[in-house]
Amino acid sequence: MPRLEVRKTYKLYIGGKFPRSESGRSYEVSSAGRSPKFLANAAQGSRKDIRDAVVAARGAVKGWSGATAYNRGQVLYRVGEVLEGRRDQFIAEVAASEGLTKPQATKLVDAAIDRWVWYAGWPDKLAQVLGNLNPVAGPYFDISAPEPTGVVGVLAPQDSSLLGLVSVIAPAIVSGNTVVVVASEDRPLPAISLGEVLATSDVPAGVVNIVTGRTAELAPWLASHADVNALDLTGATELPWAELEASAAETLKRVVRPAGDGSGAEEPDWLVTPDLSRMHAFLETKTVWHPKGM
Amino acid sequence: MTPKFEYAPAPESRSVVDIASSYGLFIGGDFVDPTDGKSFKTVNPATEEKLADVSEASAADVDKAVRAARRAYDRTWSRMSGAERGKYLYRIARLLQERAREFAVLETLDNGKPIKESRDVDVPTAAAHFFYHAGWADKLEYAGLGPAPKSLGVVGQVIPWNFPLLMLAWKIAPALATGNTVVLKPAETTPLTALLFAEVCRQADLPPGVVNIVTGAGPTGQAIVDHPGVDKIAFTGSTDVGKAIARAVAGTRKRVTLELGGKAANIVFDDAAIDQAVEGIVNGIFFNQGHVCCAGSRLLVQESIADDVVHRLQRRLRTLRVGDPMDKNTDVGAINSAAQLARITELTDAGVAEGAQRWSPDVELPKRGYWFAPTVFTGVSQTHRIAREEIFGPVLSVLTFRTPDEAVAKANNTPYGLSAGIWSEKGSRILAIADKLRAGVVWANTFNRFDPTSPFGGYKESGYGREGGRQGLAAYLDTEGTH
Numbered sequence: 001m002p003r004l005e006v007r008k009t010y011k012l013y014i015g016g017k018f019p020r021s022e023s024g025r026s027y028e029v030s031s032a033g034r035s036p037k038f039l040a041n042a043a044q045g046s047r048k049d050i051r052d053a054v055v056a057a058r059g060a061v062k063g064w065s066g067a068t069a070y071n072r073g074q075v076l077y078r079v080g081e082v083l084e085g086r087r088d089q090f091i092a093e094v095a096a097s098e099g100l101t102k103p104q105a106t107k108l109v110d111a112a113i114d115r116w117v118w119y120a121g122w123p124d125k126l127a128q129v130l131g132n133l134n135p136v137a138g139p140y141f142d143i144s145a146p147e148p149t150g151v152v153g154v155l156a157p158q159d160s161s162l163l164g165l166v167s168v169i170a171p172a173i174v175s176g177n178t179v180v181v182v183a184s185e186d187r188p189l190p191a192i193s194l195g196e197v198l199a200t201s202d203v204p205a206g207v208v209n210i211v212t213g214r215t216a217e218l219a220p221w222l223a224s225h226a227d228v229n230a231l232d233l234t235g236a237t238e239l240p241w242a243e244l245e246a247s248a249a250e251t252l253k254r255v256v257r258p259a260g261d262g263s264g265a266e267e268p269d270w271l272v273t274p275d276l277s278r279m280h281a282f283l284e285t286k287t288v289w290h291p292k293g294m
Numbered sequence: 295m296t297p298k299f300e301y302a303p304a305p306e307s308r309s310v311v312d313i314a315s316s317y318g319l320f321i322g323g324d325f326v327d328p329t330d331g332k333s334f335k336t337v338n339p340a341t342e343e344k345l346a347d348v349s350e351a352s353a354a355d356v357d358k359a360v361r362a363a364r365r366a367y368d369r370t371w372s373r374m375s376g377a378e379r380g381k382y383l384y385r386i387a388r389l390l391q392e393r394a395r396e397f398a399v400l401e402t403l404d405n406g407k408p409i410k411e412s413r414d415v416d417v418p419t420a421a422a423h424f425f426y427h428a429g430w431a432d433k434l435e436y437a438g439l440g441p442a443p444k445s446l447g448v449v450g451q452v453i454p455w456n457f458p459l460l461m462l463a464w465k466i467a468p469a470l471a472t473g474n475t476v477v478l479k480p481a482e483t484t485p486l487t488a489l490l491f492a493e494v495c496r497q498a499d500l501p502p503g504v505v506n507i508v509t510g511a512g513p514t515g516q517a518i519v520d521h522p523g524v525d526k527i528a529f530t531g532s533t534d535v536g537k538a539i540a541r542a543v544a545g546t547r548k549r550v551t552l553e554l555g556g557k558a559a560n561i562v563f564d565d566a567a568i569d570q571a572v573e574g575i576v577n578g579i580f581f582n583q584g585h586v587c588c589a590g591s592r593l594l595v596q597e598s599i600a601d602d603v604v605h606r607l608q609r610r611l612r613t614l615r616v617g618d619p620m621d622k623n624t625d626v627g628a629i630n631s632a633a634q635l636a637r638i639t640e641l642t643d644a645g646v647a648e649g650a651q652r653w654s655p656d657v658e659l660p661k662r663g664y665w666f667a668p669t670v671f672t673g674v675s676q677t678h679r680i681a682r683e684e685i686f687g688p689v690l691s692v693l694t695f696r697t698p699d700e701a702v703a704k705a706n707n708t709p710y711g712l713s714a715g716i717w718s719e720k721g722s723r724i725l726a727i728a729d730k731l732r733a734g735v736v737w738a739n740t741f742n743r744f745d746p747t748s749p750f751g752g753y754k755e756s757g758y759g760r761e762g763g764r765q766g767l768a769a770y771l772d773t774e775g776t777h
Contacts, residue, residue, distance in 0.1 A: 042682055070422060121429020124747050126489045129436050141725045292725040294698045
């Protein structure tokens with residue numbers, strides 16, 4: 001008789017732990033493609049789960065943003081190493097989640113690992129690229145440097161379950177922000193596996209929090225939460241994202257709109273090499289003046 | 295007088311390193327014998343015990359190394375994406391971290407520096423340097439040097455004996471990150487960590503020829519500088535040799551960066567936190583036995599607090615532990631070589647002859663090996679040799695000043711311009727003085743800080759070019775036509 005596999009329970013990732021939804025709900029996740037197959041019952045997160053995740057994210061801001069840039073770079077590179085070690089697992093999960101062949105999934109997983117490593121090199125370079133001394137017309141030392149904005153709410157891309165996910169999480173956290181991520185609704189399983197990677201890579205608890213569930217149900221709570229500093233609407237491709245942006249305006253959150261033209265929204269091509277824009281979106285610039293004189 | 299607590303010896307074990315009896319040259323990914331079979335020995339300066347025989351590379355060997363580097367550049371390294379180059383550098387950074395203890399012990403054995411410095415400064419900073427530059431390899435278009443900076447080709451690098459592994463990292467990490475291949479010569483008295491680094495390149499599966507290590511003395515370095523296949527020279531060492539290199543490449547298209555000597559002023563104002571300043575003065579000149587090009591070798595102290603500062607400095611120096619570099623308690627280790635000891639002795643004798651007052655704490659120096667007690671000269675004038683020439687040893691010259699302008703004038707009264715220190719509790723004064731100092735690095739209320747993100751290098755006869763930071767990348771990139 002063939003050996004029966006041991007299946008994994010996919011739960012949320014909040015504050016470094018893997019709780020079920022406080023609501024006790026779950027929803028069925030199936031593979032993509034012509035003949036969908038049951039994959040798992042994912043936790044169906046609630047408003048309360050989002051709020052718990054924001055509390056965890058806020059609590060992690062001080063330690064993560066206060067770590068040296070070199071230290072953040074080391075930790076993020078460690079994530080890349082552990083991702084590489086789980087490459088086969090992610091290839092299987094991405095293939096099932098996105099309805100891809102193994103070679104297709106392999107290409108995306110490799111790109112996701114490389115994308116993470118690309119971002120891991122940024123923490124100790126951002127200030128050198130985006131900051132500068134200002135030649136003010138007076139006897140002052142005047143310097144501007146980027147600082148993280150705080151807690152970032154992220155609606156993860158709906159289609160690209162790992163490469164897209166990595167491409168929105170990494171740029172937010174490299175500079176010291178912490179994130180609450182609403183995973184792809186129909187393809188949430190690689191996100192929770194990424195949480196397992198983060199939990200075992202020296203990333204402090206609460207820096208990344210991942211909630212699975214119905215995006216339409218969760219997004220408004222994240223958009224309106226007063227303790228969230230920025231909102232990434234990349235995954236709001238099936239939602240009235242203008243309403244979410246308007247909600248975010250109540251606390252003047254920094255907003256990243258979904259890709260596309262006008263009121264439409266589409267998922268970007270994640271294989272394109274990124275630029276600074278996603279990191280820049282979640283940064284404040286601080287300018288310090290100090291007099292000079294004998 | 296502050297008593298010196300007696301500590302039980304805490305010797306680091308040398309069993310973590312295996313030193314071979316002899317070493318070849320690392321060319322094209324393999325250790326090879328030198329063409330004419332010549333070798334020289336490297337010794338432990340703390341004991342004069344021979345550590346190993348090391349190959350002496352001739353011009354023919356250098357030629358082989360340059361050809362290997364060129365092949366690697368043409369066939370693999372220049373064609374590889376920045377991201378893939380970066381992955382190799384990350385591997386090297388990790389391997390250095392993994393083998394940190396081994397490198398630290400070997401560095402201390404070959405160099406004579408205290409194990410606590412090689413363990414806590416040299417090796418971790420070297421790893422950090424690779425880590426930082428690994429991240430740049432695929433981000434060069436963001437370095438502010440133009441949209442498409444290009445690698446140069448084969449780089450010849452010659453490094454000194456004071457921070458053997460760290461200087462190797464400062465040279466190799468940016469060169470590789472920017473897409474160049476290298477031929478590097480470590481100093482003849484400290485070749486062993488460079489040869490262990492060759493092992494690291496192998497463990498990282500670095501393509502053969504990307505890094506070549508040729509050991510030897512001055513003539514080997516000269517062969518690198520003179521080789522027509524080398525596109526760029528990077529040198530750290532004395533100002534005399536730096537000038538000779540600048541002369542040698544004159545009229546060629548070789549690019550050069552030079553990190554040379556220094557005679558740094560460490561300026562203490564009357565509003566400084568004095569105990570903190572004393573710690574900084576000690577760190578500034580006695581760190582690494584004063585074998586530091588940016589050492590704070592000229593203490594400029596405001597006249598009104600001079601007696602107090604010197605008194606507290608002497609009290610502090612009585613607590614320094616001088617001796618076995620392998621003892622984790624040791625603050626000051628061995629002088630790197632007999633030749634350097636002779637140079638320090640000559641200059642300190644000149645200090646006495648020219649009328650300065652010499653003082654050293656009462657320390658018992660080991661019988662074997664090369665040793666020099668921490669030394670402070672007071673009553674030094676600007677014309678004394680000990681105030682003008684780089685001693686490169688644990689010798690501090692104390693001068694005084696009355697006004698900030700006088701401090702600046704005295705600090706800048708040197709052909710060198712590598713570093714300077716300012717001690718004051720007044721931020722506006724620090725920044726105003728820093729503006730007036732002709733030095734590439736200015737430390738305020740600290741000294742001898744190094745970080746891969748922070749550009750390091752000199753003004754005037756301390757050389758040109760920077761190492762570290764965004765600016766350091768420029769030393770290894772062709773940015774012409776990209777602006």
